[in-house]
Amino acid sequence: MRINLVLTGFGIVGREFIKLLEEKRDALRGNYDLDIRLVAVGGRGGFLANEDGLDLTALGGAETGSRSLQAYADAQGSPLVASFGEADALIEATPTDTDTGEPGLGYIMQAIRNRMDVVALSKGALVRHYNEIFAAAATNRVRLKFSGATAAALPTLDIGQISLAGCEILSIEGILNGTSNYILSRMQQDRLSFEEALRIAQSRGIAEANPKLDVEGTDSACKMLLLANCLLGSKLSLSDVSVTGIVGVTEQDLEEARAQGSKIKLLARARKQDGAVRVEVSPRKIGTDHLLFSVDGTNKGIVFRTDTMGEVGAVGGSSSPRGAAAAAMKDLIHLYRKI
Ligand SMILES: NC(=O)C1=CN([C@@H]2O[C@H](COP(=O)(O)OP(=O)(O)OC[C@H]3O[C@@H](n4cnc5c(N)ncnc54)[C@H](OP(=O)(O)O)[C@@H]3O)[C@@H](O)[C@H]2O)C=CC1
């Protein structure tokens, strides 16, 4: 089956996705009967487009960003175009902006109008305009997946939607932001400064373009909000979430926790209470009896508490551009696999 794709956002994750498309080409064909062709990729400066498929090797080896797309276009002698045309699916990997949802919102809505399925990695549009996006998708009979926006390589939505089908999910607790977890782990275990640990997380490509989203807790809040609205049936906005990040965690706090055999973790929680759903994010001291105690470094973790299956969790899914790209690829496979 031939699938034509558009990619918005030629950043670290976007480029990693292109590399994976090439690396996994044979496996996608052999295991899933999917022949995936990238027909457009766009940045702020416009779109490279070729209905016969773009050169994945050249793009995978190029610098990220719009200037690089312009250089590719110049080398090919074909100008960038203002927008993308029709295709089967959009992979949305532009920066997350939780105030406006843009630029992801515009691209997602355009894709839906073009009757394209959507795989979102950015969170802004979904967090700000979840209902509107899903209503438009239903009207246009297209499908939307967003593992990349809900902790990426760590399975979260899949567990809630598939593995826990038939259960009532009573609460969800998670370490959902790799950057914050990395900073806390390195500060606590290696006595690194906050700034140095953040700098390393940035150099690994896992921090948001605006790292305040990570360290002030917004990224964790976005992920848990999406999980709650999707799995617990709430209709909450970001303003309904109580959010405290890790910027106020001091070396002394970490030292005290260490002395007690505890750890401080940035926990995102959603729970049903008195007929409503409450979502909060805050740093918490946890002991060895907590299921997420051993989740260190860039790893993440999630625990669902259910009425019939007890506690079910997953840990790992280290934050990385490759893991994020792989999560988008997983979504794509599930959209189109017949086998
Ligand atoms: N990094 C990670 O590990 C993960 C990231 N994500 C999400 O994936 C998304 C991308 O992350 P990441 O690749 O790290 O971020 P980057 O900042 O590396 O990449 C984003 C790219 O988008 C481009 N861009 C900016 N504005 C626009 C626009 N209006 N139209 C099209 N392209 C635009 C930028 O290039 P230019 O401005 O030159 O066009 C930039 O190269 C984010 O929303 C993030 O939250 C999700 C899971 C994990």
Ligand SMILES: N[C@@H](CC=O)C(=O)O
């Ligand atoms: N910035 C995030 C990656 C994308 O979701 C993180 O640190 O986990």
